[in-house]
Amino acid sequence: MTADLSYQPDRLVSPGAVLADFLDELDISARELARRCGRSAKLMVEIIAGKAPVEPETALQLERVLGMSADIWLGLEARYRLELAKTEEIESMAGATGWASRFPLAELRKRGLMGGTGVDGDAVRQLLAFFGCGSVESCKEKFRDLAAVSYRHSPSFKSTEEALLVWLRLGERKAGGIACADFDKSVFTKNLKEARALSRDPIDAALPELERLCAAAGVAFCIVKPIEGIRLSGISRWLTPRKALIQQSMRHMANDHFWFTFFHEAAHLLLHSRKTVFLDSADYRSASDAEEEEANKWATNFLxxxxxxxxxxxxxxxxxxxxxxxxxxxxxxxxxxxxxxxxxxxxxxxxxxxxxxxxxxxx
Structure with missing residues (x-):
């Protein structure tokens, strides 16, 4: 029987397992393969066992001896080592399940942003990917920095911080898909006048136009369905020095509240510091009383x-x-x-x- 030297695996396997299949097919020993490649028998045995990696020089030798491209050998090696690293990482992350369990994982799964069912190492890994963080500690540090400069709990705090963090991240992700011009205060002010008239239109017609007017001035506007555990109407924040975000939850589900919240958040972008995340929430405080009053008056009078x-x-x-x-x-x-x-x-x-x-x- 002739060996299939164009072998292309359709599943993740170790390069050693593929090599063992070749040796069985060709009826040669690892020692003989090592001799033909000019390598030690010990190295070849370790490669077959998955203990030693297939390095570029070895891949080129295997290509000449066995006829399968060095690129394929190196690709098998890279995917195999990555899979091993993922498995080890998931096992190491099992110790962070208590941290992950505080987040609304069921809601993230309901929205199709996570898989699985339980709280295990893989859930931790998926949660980190959702937040765009490489490790649990870097994620915690990101949250500490956000809390330190952006918002604080009100004395009557009832919302969960983890739910708020998820809601904020959902807005970041949506904003990432909205192409915006660089922020221009004069254009934003002009477009807000057009946005005011949209309050008379059906909401389904108004929202796309509102997003367009905001994006043209450097502001990403999005609606993110609220998460159980937070009492929040909207936020305004700066994602970059040239791109701002207004994110609303549609809390109270009435047009007077929706439009007031929008113009209140717009006022923060026009009038106040770019270093602050302004939250219109029953449970968090970010702006000073004077800033909140100023934004309220501006929105009230603008409307x-x-x-x-x-x-x-x-x-x-x-x-x-x-x-x-x-x-x-x-x-x-x-x-x-x-x-x-x-x-x-x-x-x-x-x-x-x-x-x-x-x-x-x-x-």
Whole structure:
């Protein structure tokens, strides 16, 4: 029977196992192969046993003696050693399962970002890959740096930090797929004026246009479904000196809250430090009270100029028609006007909510 010298393995095997198959097929010993290659018998036996690697010089000799390309031998060797390293790494990571278990692994699996079912070394490895970190310690260091310069827990902290970190990373990953121009403050300010009018459009039509307007000014905008364990509406942050991110969770699922959150985060990008991650959250504080108040005032006035609203309030008789007419004349969603009237105490938080648009997550 003639040996198949064009042998191409279709599964991961050690080069030693392939070499042993060749020797069986050709009915020669390891010692004889070593003699033909000009290498020691001990080395050839160790290669067959997987103890010694196939080095480039040996691969070239095997090519001449056995007829299989040196590239294939070296490829087998590289894949085999990588697989061994992965196996050893997973075993070593088993000691970090307690750390990994604090993260919402079930949610990551539900979103198709992790495989498996349990909390083992492989789960640790996949979690590190999700965060883009090479080791558990480097991942922890990244989180410590983020916490130190970007946010702190509020006194009434209830959200889990691990869930927040996952949600932030989901936004980073989405933002990575959004091509943006370099940030330009004047373009962003101009485009925000166009974005304001989008509040009157159906949300499915508004979101792609909002993403386009933001990207043209150097801001990645994305919606990331919230994760159980955090009470968060949105964040603004700088990913690079030339690219910012506004990330929202659609918390409360109503148009007044959504649009106020967007313009609140936009205000942070325009007015405040690039070193801070600004979180609109019930459980975290990042901005100072003064910065939060400034962002609130800017967003409120940008959405509905307060001098106009005060004039409206002075003659307001409490009808839907008045709110709808005011919103149409000033090209803003009626729900936003209702939200501001409620915030001022002109309406209670139960009045006119039917003028707000409610959202639902797609199945």
């Amino acid at each position: 509905v100029p307060q001098t106009l609203l005060e004039t409206f309030i002075a003659g307001f008789e409490g009808t839907d028609e008045e709110v709808l007419d005011f919103a149409e004349r000033h090209d803003v969603a009626a729900g936003i006007v209702v939200g501001q009237l409620q915030n001022r105490g002109v309406l209670t938080y139960r009045q006119m909510n039917h003028l707000k648009v409610r959202f639902k997550w797609a199945a």
